[in-house]
Amino acid sequence: MTQESGTASLTLPVGQRDHRRGPETAPVTLVEYGDYECPYCGRAYPIVKEIQRRLGDRLRFVFRNFPLTQSHPHAEHAAEAAEAAAVQEKFWEMHDYLFEHQQALDDAHLVQYAVTLNLDKETFVREMTEHVHANRVHEDFLSGVRSGVNGTPTFFINGVRHDASYELETLLAAIEAAMSS
Amino acid sequence: MSLDEDRRENPSAKDEPSSALQPGTQAPDFTLHSTPDQSVSLSEFRGQPVILAFYPADWSPVCGDQMALYNEVLPEFRPFNAELIGISVDGVWCHAAFARDRKLHFPLLADFEPKGAVAKRYGVYRRPDGTSERALFVLDAQGMIRWSYVSPVGINPGADGILTALEALKTKEIS
Numbered sequence: 001m002t003q004e005s006g007t008a009s010l011t012l013p014v015g016q017r018d019h020r021r022g023p024e025t026a027p028v029t030l031v032e033y034g035d036y037e038c039p040y041c042g043r044a045y046p047i048v049k050e051i052q053r054r055l056g057d058r059l060r061f062v063f064r065n066f067p068l069t070q071s072h073p074h075a076e077h078a079a080e081a082a083e084a085a086a087v088q089e090k091f092w093e094m095h096d097y098l099f100e101h102q103q104a105l106d107d108a109h110l111v112q113y114a115v116t117l118n119l120d121k122e123t124f125v126r127e128m129t130e131h132v133h134a135n136r137v138h139e140d141f142l143s144g145v146r147s148g149v150n151g152t153p154t155f156f157i158n159g160v161r162h163d164a165s166y167e168l169e170t171l172l173a174a175i176e177a178a179m180s181s
Numbered sequence: 182m183s184l185d186e187d188r189r190e191n192p193s194a195k196d197e198p199s200s201a202l203q204p205g206t207q208a209p210d211f212t213l214h215s216t217p218d219q220s221v222s223l224s225e226f227r228g229q230p231v232i233l234a235f236y237p238a239d240w241s242p243v244c245g246d247q248m249a250l251y252n253e254v255l256p257e258f259r260p261f262n263a264e265l266i267g268i269s270v271d272g273v274w275c276h277a278a279f280a281r282d283r284k285l286h287f288p289l290l291a292d293f294e295p296k297g298a299v300a301k302r303y304g305v306y307r308r309p310d311g312t313s314e315r316a317l318f319v320l321d322a323q324g325m326i327r328w329s330y331v332s333p334v335g336i337n338p339g340a341d342g343i344l345t346a347l348e349a350l351k352t353k354e355i356s
Contacts, residue, residue, distance in 0.1 A: 008339065070252045070284045145254055146344065150337035151246035163336065 008148025008161040014062050019091045021052070022060035027179050031062040031156040033144040036079060036098040037072035037105055038152045045099040047168045051175065058179065063095060065140040066152050074105035076137065081110040081124075083133035088119045198304035201316055206326045208233075208318065211299045213290040217273045221266070221288055223324070230263040230350055231320040232343055235305050237312040237334060239271045239279035239289070247315070247337040252285050254340040261347040263319075266290060270297050270312055305331060319346040 014020065014029055032048065034041040052061055065082075067075035078098050085094030097113050098105065107128070114124040127133065144154065148161055155162040155171065157178045164170050202208070208231075212222040223231065236247060248267060258265055267289040271279070276289040292299045292313065300306040300313035307314055317338060319328040328346035332338035 008341070068249055068253055070286075071249050141253075142257070145257065145340050148339045148341050150250060150339035 007163075008150075010143075010156045010159040010161075011146045012143035013159070014060075018062045018064065019086060019095070020060055020062050021092060023057050024060065026058055026060040028055075028058065028158055028175050029060045029062060030175060031064060031159075033064050033066035033140070033147075033149045033152060033154045033156075035065075035067045035072055035075045035152040036082070036095075037075040037102060038068065039102070040151075041153045042099055042102045044153045044166050045096075047166060047171060050168055051172055054172065055175070059175065064144060065137045066144045066149055066154070067137065067141065068152060076134075077107060077110060077128065078105045079137045079140075080128060080131060080133045081114065083136050084124050084127045085114065085117065085119055087127070087133075088123070090117050090119060093117050094119075197301045197306070201304045201314070201329050201331050202318070202326055204326050204328055208320045208324050208326050209299075209302045210324075211302070213268070213292060213299060214273050215288040215290055216277060221290060226264050227324055228322050230261055230322060230347060231324075232258065232263055232265045232347075233303070233316075233318040233320065234265065234267050235300055235303065235313040235316040235318075236267060236269050237307070237310065237315060238269055239275050248279075248285060248289075249283055250337065250340060252283065252287070254344075255286055257340070257344060258347065261351060263347055268292050268299060268313065270300070307334070310334075317343060319343060319350070321350050 010031060014031060030048070032044070034044070048061065052059060065079040067079045069076045082091060082094045082098060085091055094113065094117060097117060101109070101113065110128065111121065111125060115121055147156070153166065155166060157174055162171065162174055164174060208223060210223045212220050215221045234251060251265060255265065265287040267287060269289070270292050272293045273291045276291055280289055296311070297306045297313060303316070303318065305314040305316040315332040315334050315338060317330045318326050321327050327350055328342070330338060330342050
């Protein structure tokens with residue numbers, strides 16, 4: 001078979017395993033595959049925030065890990081740190097904190113951030129040392145590969161890959177289009 | 182399609198397919214430099230699946246992403262015993278710098294002299310640009326093309342198609 005061009009779509013549906021923000025009944029779900037150390041994801045972070053602010057309950061946002069470990073030496077541990085925070089119900093706090101401190105994601109800083117966010121330090125350090133969440137991060141990564149993630153960040157709007165730019169107006173327009181379709 | 186030795190050495194317009202070689206075609210053999218003092222022949226990989234990833238140029242941002250992605254997905258190709266090879270018209274020194282910068286763990290071949298000769302034989306040379314298309318070929322252990330895909334030049338094709346093609350090869354082998 002020769003593959004013609006096609007729209008890539010999400011192979012792993014959004015479910016209980018995902019970190020979700022916004023109501024389950026929202027008309028649009030935006031999924032981001034991202035890397036905490038990726039500068040483009042850093043640039044997309046305030047854009048997503050602004051879109052969430054504007055759309056409120058009409059949007060559900062999901063973040064999945066796609067660390068490009070060969071380019072970004074701290075991306076894998078940063079992803080595991082967010083997952084460790086999730087266990088202590090602070091995923092989004094850590095997610096935000098990491099994107100707001102992209103320049104300092106080494107292990108010592110990750111521990112410092114866990115303390116700042118009032119996580120149980122001992123548990124956090126143990127989970128980080130034992131790489132308890134590495135499988136979960138890899139699962140996210142593979143689901144991205146199989147869904148046609150081709151770089152970071154990659155967005156899916158209601159399960160369909162968004163190939164246009166993620167500048168505020170473009171991404172927002174695409175989400176609003178999905179909302180009314 | 183088999184090419185006699187002479188034509189292989191001197192590819193002419195006659196050998197140039199007008200579009201990407203299709204599944205079911207035997208992949209034309211080639212020898213290209215991977216480093217200033219080493220060269221790689223496709224035939225060396227007979228006995229294992231090969232992924233040929235033609236891309237327009239080192240350093241252009243989309244290519245960087247594509248090669249960085251494949252670098253990351255490399256462990257997923259391993260269970261298939263598949264070899265990944267990147268090919269562009271850039272020269273060996275350029276490839277060396279690019280591979281070092283991006284910490285690539287697979288060979289980049291220089292389709293440099295005569296320029297684009299291999300891309301032309303696979304039907305994926307972009308004459309106006311003087312580069313290859315962004316094209317993927319998955320070859321089986323016998324060197325037969327089993328899947329090919331030409332992506333719009335600005336769009337990174339990702340790795341899903343490659344993995345699906347490798348899985349299909351494996352299924353075929355077992356059945």
